[in-house]
Amino acid sequence: MLRPQNSATREMVNLDGTWRFAVDWGHEGLSDNWQSGPLPGRLDAPVPGSVNDLYHDEKIRDHVGYYWFQREVQVPRGWNGERIFVRVESATHEGTVFVNDTKVAEHTGGYMPFEADITGLVTPGENFRLSIAVNNELVNSSIPPGEIIELEDGRRQQEYKHDFYNYSGLHRSVWLYSAPEVRVEDATITTDFAGDTGHVNYSVSVTDTADADVQVRVLDKAGSQVAEASGDAGSVEIPGVTLWQPGAGYLYDMVIEVSQGGDLKDSFTQKFGVRTVAVEGKQFLINGEPFYFTGFGMHEDHETLGKGHSDAHMIQDFQLLEWINANSLRTSHYPYSEDIMDYCDRHGVVVIDETAAVGLNWAIAGGIMGGTAGGTYEKGHVDDSTQATHKEAIRELVGRDKNRPSVVLWSIANEPDTAVDGARPYFEPLVELTRELDPSRPVGFVNVMFAPAGACTVSDLFDVLMLNRYYGWYVQTGDLRTAEASLEKELRQWDEQYAKPTIMTEYGADTVAGMHSIYDQPFTEDYQVAFLDMYHRVFDRVECMIGEHVWNFADFQTKYGYARVDGNKKGAFTRDRRPKAGARALKQRWAEKLGR
Structure with a gap:
């Protein structure tokens, strides 16, 4: 899908700003036709933005179901004879769009754009009422997947398997645009x-x-x-x-x-x-030259905004990436805003582009805690309906980003359950589809540490190995000497078994800013530096390693839990973008690694 633009034959109107807002407490908005009149209540909401951190009512933050957005839109009077479209850059996780009383679009998937031709429903020079119902529910057929829990007192809770907060809203811009009939x-x-x-x-x-x-x-x-x-x-x-x-x-x-x-x-x-991009032996080549990835898995996550896009925050983040000598990023764990992707194209930032297929693993919850009953690849968990949604997510991602020079590698999933027999019949068709859609780029997925070398059943299908490993944190916690030996042993096993270019796409330790000790104790800034140094020593000793992406660029919000006090603290920067000691260690490491 081409992104709208202004040209000699096209015109755009940005619809960002403050919209009317209502919570559909009784799940009745669609059946009661809320689109047919002003929304109930007196709340407003920003577009772009997440709704969860804005209001004093905790029930709004915890609501499972629909949020409604509404505003009046005037069609430019000069658009006679043109086709007229409304475009929503993201509605997390499902969006239903109405023009006055008429439903014009439905889309499932919270991180990709969708649009509708509304030419026959609006008149140039006149106003119409635009309503968007946004559903934040995740079920087994979603990407990412989840489950809705019905409590005895009637409340509904959202369970999900990924380790970042399930923010909801219209996270990116909404547009009205015109285009010719022949276009x-x-x-x-x-x-x-x-x-x-x-x-x-x-x-x-x-x-x-x-x-x-x-x-x-x-x-x-x-x-x-x-x-x-x-x-x-x-x-x-x-x-x-x-x-x-x-x-x-x-x-x-x-x-x-x-x-x-x-x-x-x-x-x-x-x-x-x-x-050009190519994989040759154990090397990843850009323009025929070996490329070594330095950077981060990141999140679209900021205080107040949640996952809402902000140009000011985007510029700040990329300035910090430049300062720390990062040359690349992974869009963990979903496609990022087109504005971010445009920036990467313009400034030469290398991107591993990832679908929202995170949490395809019933054996773990968010990568750190015990899982729920049952296996991953069974009816009602990750099944044929999930795979169908996953295929569509790949089609949409490749369709949106196929022309971007910054995108050098497709990542079709993060930390799925791949140490079981059901993984191969699930993933093999997805790999084939990705290569069919785009033969010009390598394909990968991000391997979880519960599917180590010798246990993963699908790694041979992919061009590049991407590993998330937490020796010294989730296992062998605080014992960096033992962790170093374990990490090196496994990386050498991957090298011997596959001899493929390998990127460490996640490694890190939760670090409380300002916490120090004369000992390398977990959660201190001193331990974060020692932890990173240990991993880097190992990378330099293993031939197949061609990249290091620290988890994470900045602290980010997660669902509540005993292992997550005010979010995930593995950032090199705090959530408000202040550097921890690890950031300066990385800046020096990557300057030396890249010869700067």
Whole structure:
């Protein structure tokens, strides 16, 4: 799905701001047609934003079910003769959209955009009522999955298997936009280069191909044309090409123009970068050069905002990534905002792009505590309905991010249960689908430490190994000498068994900012530094290791539990982005590792 843009033939109106807000306490909003009039009550809510941390009523935070958002929208009077769309960049986890009384869209999956053509329901120059019902429920067929618990007193509680808070709301922007009847519907760009010549293959989908003439022009960063072609599919060469590289995100514009009978119908500009990605032996190559990942698993998580997107917070986070010498990130554990992805494209930040398939593991809860009864791959847990949802999540992710040069690796799941027989028939079709959708990038998944080398049943299916390991924290707690031996032993087993490039996608220790000891005691900043140093010594001794992503960039909110006091404290930075001692240790480590 192409992201809307302003062009000679298109126009956008941003609908962010304060919306009317209501909690559907009795689960009656849909049946009682709340969309047909003003929402009950007097509450407001921000868009973008999470609703959970805003109100003094704890019942709103804990509500399981629907939240409703509503506002009046004026259609620009100059949009006569255009197709008119409403686009929701995310509704966590399910969104139902109404224009006045009419339902126009439904979408399941809290981290991807969806839209509806509302042309026949609105009039340029006039207002309409836009209502969005957002459901925060997670069930076994969701990605991520969960369970609804009905208590004896009638309350409903949400159980889920992932270790971050289940924030809900309209977390990203909402748009009204116009586009021509005959328009670019999709575009796919792949690149290669030889010497100083770039090779660009493209294909364009147009809504009406009858007598449609497609022209393609490639512009460099200065706006000068460097290549052109005709037709809805083909290739162009860019002489003297400037490559997209880590830390130097050079982007070209592909201007796609659609005409009929000599009249311009649509103009759409797709940005792209010329670069290659490959796996050769134990190396991960970008533009033919070995790449070593330094950075973090991150979260879209801030105080008050929850998972709501904020440009100011985004800029601050990327400035901290630059300061600490991180060259990459993983979108743990869901696709991130398109604004974040745009930033990575522009600035050369390398991205491991992950679906929201976290918690596919009935043996654990959030990766740290005992699990519930039953196996993972059985009816009512992770089953055929879950797999169908997972396939759609992969299609949506690849469809949204396939043209992004920053994305070098697809991660189709985080910490699933892969030490059991049911894992292979579940994951093999997903790997095949991902490669079919995008043959140009490697595919991986993130392995949990309960499926170690020799026990995982699916790792041979993937191009890159990604491991989450917590020796010295969840096991062998505080005993870094024993943990070092255990970590090295397992990494060497992976290397001997698969000889594939391997990234440590999570390693870290909960650390209370300001807590110190003359001993390396868990939860102190001193222990965090010693823990990280130990892992780095091991990485440097094992040949297959080509990356280190610390868990986590910053402290983040989780559901309550005895192991989570005010959230997960494994951040190199506090939740309000103050560096712990580990941050300075990482800054020095990565400067040396990258030769800076």
